[in-house]
Amino acid sequence: MNTDLHNFESTIEAEKERVYQLEDSDQFAFDTLTAIQSQQSNLFKWLLFSLVVTLSVAAILLQFIFIQPVSISAIGQLIQEVLEDKPHYLALANLSLIGLILMMKKWRVFG
């Protein structure tokens, strides 16, 4: 091994001559592009996941605001009222909750 610095120039010259090549550049390119594409699809997944989480939290809050005091009969009555007045809100909220649970299951959020 060369540690003498008076050989600095010759060491640099020798290094310039040295050629480095990836063993399998096609595989490397493929892996890199796959990583780029999966990163893009992960971003989409997380955007979708965030949207569903936001909707679900909003839905839960909405249901708590509407359903007070919390008793079985009151819940039943209020669900009926909400279903009559704003059925699409409740439907959206519950669909979001179901979606959230399915996504968490599919992406193994809890292992």
Added chain:
Amino acid sequence: MNASKTAEKSDDELVKLTLEQGSQYFGPLVKRHSDYLFGLGMRLSGGRTELAKDMSQQAFIKAFNYLASFNSNHSGLGDIKAKRFRNWLTGIAVNCHTDLAKAEQKYVAMPEHSSNLEHAKSRFDQQALSDFSELLIPLTTEERQLITLRYVYEYSIAEIAGMLGLTEGTSKSKISRAIARLRLNSDAPVAE
């Protein structure tokens, strides 16, 4: 997509096509520059293949994510059009190397009562070191990067400054300091 026609296109054209039509046009850019980035990684990392590969891959992924900024930011990357993308990619790769080196330092404990030089040597002992890698052991990560870019790849001070986001004066003085540090570790003179 016709592969042979695509391979003939310039870097700038492929960047434009990637931005307009998607990642399928980024593949030829990866193939074209992967050996170059891998070589840079090997030189900066002291011949560690996995680190060099990681650096190259991270650099390509970052380059893809920030491709739009390449188109609008050509300043400081050199005058030769054909080299601009490579110079830009080199800057990204060097930043990736800095991040990887920092992450590595976090997890590799410094042995007690040892100098930086001994510590650095111990990290490389298992590798078949080239003379060049051994020459750069006394230097910091940034100094290794600057010496490699300046002397092995023969980039101008202006190009290095553009790649690393430094001023020309700072780049020059940092390179001089690295040379001075190499001198300190040897009685023999080092060319500037």
